[in-house]
Amino acid sequence: MIIQLEPNIKADQLQQLEERLDAIRYSTTRVTTQFADYIIGVGKAEFDIRSIGTLPGIRDIHRVSDAYKLVSKKWKVEDTVIDLGDGIQLGTGHFGIMAGPCSIESEEQIEKTITHLQQEGVRIMRGGVYKPRSSPYSFRGLGIDGLKMWYKRTREAGIKIITEVMMVEQIEAMADYVDVFQVGARNSQNFNLLDALGEVDKPVLLKRGISGTIDELLQAAEYIFSNGNERVMLCERGIRSYETAYRNTMDVNAIAMLKEKTHLPVIADPSHGIGLRRYVDKIALASIMAGADGVIMEVHEQPEKAFSDGQQTLSFPEAARLYRRMRQAYELREAF
């Protein structure tokens, strides 16, 4: 059960509500976000929802029996649109492209990528400064200094930054230089990190785990939301299947289903989704038809030399062609 409170609910009204919930043995969690105040009730008793909904100080009440609640479309019918400022929006009706290298490597690389994005009208740049690497002996990114350098360049260019955060301790130092925090697949159930991102006033793009279910992804989003941050996006990035012909198996089914289950924006990552450069375009277009609100993808001036994931990285001309096709596919879909 979700109860949205009136902003000016009085202490005695709140107490009355809590007593009522206590009487039916519901455990409650108070949630305060940028936008509203909620009480989440979890319990088993049957009761007349009107007996609570008509109490003073309550704006709205709804039963939601799924494990996830505030992120469910059963609670919030209207889709969430996330505003990044400067006219950049993400969510239903606002197709978004986020492109850039796997890793931020150098100032020169940043410049070239920004020039490419500006030419193609792409306004969000992706790139890693903290890289999760399977081996401890691999390059782990330029860190906070790389981020600051990158930040400076993007401001001049009117480009927004999305980058991965790997641990709670990084958040504070990063927050001033990041427009969207990304949570990687390996951290999609790092609950402490999710909690902490709930307290940040920046949007979060949350990737599905490598073998995460739809339900786990939505509950992970609920962690962020219920800690206070309503500005969450979900990202399908390919799952681990038995098939070894591709690095991951992009699951467009998840995109279709997530758009029905949640009001949050859903982004596709075709680069990791299939992990093979020559198929990224088809998978990106398929994802749009499945319902994606945006695409995050890896591009590099010289994909062969790109740090760590060159196999799935598009060149600038390949990417430019794909941006155009994606916009056309999105336009057709919206016209349906």
Add this chain to the structure above:
Amino acid sequence: MIIQLEPNIKADQLQQLEERLDAIRYSTTRVTTQFADYIIGVGKAEFDIRSIGTLPGIRDIHRVSDAYKLVSKKWKVEDTVIDLGDGIQLGTGHFGIMAGPCSIESEEQIEKTITHLQQEGVRIMRGGVYKPRSSPYSFRGLGIDGLKMWYKRTREAGIKIITEVMMVEQIEAMADYVDVFQVGARNSQNFNLLDALGEVDKPVLLKRGISGTIDELLQAAEYIFSNGNERVMLCERGIRSYETAYRNTMDVNAIAMLKEKTHLPVIADPSHGIGLRRYVDKIALASIMAGADGVIMEVHEQPEKAFSDGQQTLSFPEAARLYRRMRQAYELREAF
């Protein structure tokens, strides 16, 4: 190695060739299809391909080191287009829709479906008369009598039939009433059935196994082809993954990759692919963007009453809307 022979190759030329292959210890398989004569050589020795290619009686020769050979694009660059007659073609450049019920149930059902298909310009009807069922106590289809009844109606209507064959013994009796034989996912490695379908002069649509790999699917197609039947189509119908939110996990990655690896037409089955009616449209459209040459889907006048797989079956109005969208999506894709 694949060697295509001249149609009029002489006995002594053939003998010379076989001796040459024997000398390098290649084991050979002679393949005769509707369209050509081939020798498939399998071996390890290094040799100068010209020393064989320049022999008399040889039209073409090519190294193909994959496990599948004749179905590979490395052998045949030009995509295969399958002609069903009456102007109906399947393959690159010819988008095809196959629609109909899970099971053929009655004459009335056939009539209604045909009327629907004619109104929407769909020219191939799917339907099962032999149904693979997990339980021995379930309805297994109307059998050959159902097929004959169905056949009669389609001839008048100019509609082609695609239906599943489950065992070698059924082929002969069915062949006169079938336009395309379908091999189901559970039989995708029933090698005796594949062998037998190689000797039939009807196109075959071969479904990927429930956990079949790309490589296994192409080798299964090679079975049919190397037994004499070049008219094979491949069908992605969803794989078994850990995700239980949908009945199967439609793998559009496979569609994208198959279109690169083989010259055979690739068909998508979004009905089984996700197994949930409300998402079939998005998955169908995604499949087209991934490269599908056609779509096979379940439709029924009253999906709730459809035999066995109502959960994934579209109503006629839902299907009609999807046909139009699919054609638009295909048109956009071809314009890229």
Add this chain to the structure above:
Amino acid sequence: MIIQLEPNIKADQLQQLEERLDAIRYSTTRVTTQFADYIIGVGKAEFDIRSIGTLPGIRDIHRVSDAYKLVSKKWKVEDTVIDLGDGIQLGTGHFGIMAGPCSIESEEQIEKTITHLQQEGVRIMRGGVYKPRSSPYSFRGLGIDGLKMWYKRTREAGIKIITEVMMVEQIEAMADYVDVFQVGARNSQNFNLLDALGEVDKPVLLKRGISGTIDELLQAAEYIFSNGNERVMLCERGIRSYETAYRNTMDVNAIAMLKEKTHLPVIADPSHGIGLRRYVDKIALASIMAGADGVIMEVHEQPEKAFSDGQQTLSFPEAARLYRRMRQAYELREAF
């Protein structure tokens, strides 16, 4: 619902029963096996089971709501023991070892294997004469002639034969030379083959599909049983998972669960289960602790030269050591 009939049930008693079942709208299947007569009823109505169970001509009646029925332990509490003659039994309390090559290759190979088995007290020999092969260009076995040669040698030696049957048409010719028919993983849902094996008076070892569920395996066994053959064994042979470090992922959980769900014997195939020779012993022993009634494994005088699956084949000394360990592990387990 399962109803076991009295052997001498009279026509009017049967009619009365059928009318009663008709009245509650249960669809029925009559099952006659080597051992008994049954009626399987499938329906939804609630009814008092005594109202049917007390009818004349009925020996036993039981509700079984699982999709599989006759193979369920809910129906038959006592475990099935399959008698191969000559004092060889398989099932609870009778540990069985089946060993031999992947493929029957030659008379010499048969002799050597038989000598090995006799020395080690193993009384069932496995081997393929019809081999399911992914590629149409691979060796597919010596066929019926190989089987006859093999049969002759085993009779003299008091060794039983288990071998794979791949298609309905092979059954009749093979039946005289086979002690146990094996159904391979790729055919585990080849329902026509299962039907036909239900009509044969030989035990059947049914392998789990490459990505088959417990439930599908039990329903496949129900096919054989309900067509008249109660002598069915189940075999866990590894499933397809995301892990590529081994060829298959032996699923000992399935062994533990099958022994609870069904009265049929459960056999482990550690050779295919992990597919790597150096681990076969540990996987065999683990399977026994999980509850396996027997083990089927690949052995060869010269594993490196074994046809097709040398990677997972044990040498005779390796196998001999494992037989002894398996017997010790089984003894300990039975003493628990």
Add this chain to the structure above:
Amino acid sequence: MIIQLEPNIKADQLQQLEERLDAIRYSTTRVTTQFADYIIGVGKAEFDIRSIGTLPGIRDIHRVSDAYKLVSKKWKVEDTVIDLGDGIQLGTGHFGIMAGPCSIESEEQIEKTITHLQQEGVRIMRGGVYKPRSSPYSFRGLGIDGLKMWYKRTREAGIKIITEVMMVEQIEAMADYVDVFQVGARNSQNFNLLDALGEVDKPVLLKRGISGTIDELLQAAEYIFSNGNERVMLCERGIRSYETAYRNTMDVNAIAMLKEKTHLPVIADPSHGIGLRRYVDKIALASIMAGADGVIMEVHEQPEKAFSDGQQTLSFPEAARLYRRMRQAYELREAF
């Protein structure tokens, strides 16, 4: 390449070595653990290993081409035995049992569990004070206060504590009260946490990810090891497969393979491995036969009332019976 340095290597010797490695373009990582000093070199050049191995100050040198190095048996042939003090050892030759509740709930629960463990001679108690929960609205454990209470009781009883740590910030406060840190499946690629645990002087039990590969698990262990902590154990806890009959699919293949690939102890978690109480015993015994050095399992005085994971928790009598069986199975295995 791994180079173990002499403890008293001189600065100029070290410089000489580094120059030599630099000359062949190997990137190096200096590793200092509780026990030794190493340099890990990663590069592609061919070179004569003696040209480095004979330099002064070098104790040992070895090529290891796997992605994991120090944890590989190719480097350290002798198996690692971890000493917890008070005569409690884990690793080859020292079978260990760790038992206790999913969550630490109360002082009374701790007392009862300790009494049970003491009666059965089990000397390591498991239990969670920080619980990773899919839903933000679930109980997340008693935290540090629960740990302190638990710690106090175990000291009197001579019982060791293993408990999960979820984030870097928890380590310092927990370290005084923990005998073995556990890293859960969801954190198995939380690289920052692994780094931090490398700097702690406590053994670590590292669980395989929910769909983690053998290779990823070994690389995760390499993170801990290469940050300075050699006392790492690996734990197989079931993987995510397509099979829904059990909560996870215990992968005994991994146990068998890990014992070959690494010198670290390998522990089995049959409770999570299958997730169903009635099969835990068989899976535990199977794991031992596959090579496990120990077993971690959930027990509770009243499993039905256990916090969060009652479905897989054994009662004290069930557990007591299993301890005895496991010891017998281990003894038999060691006698092989």
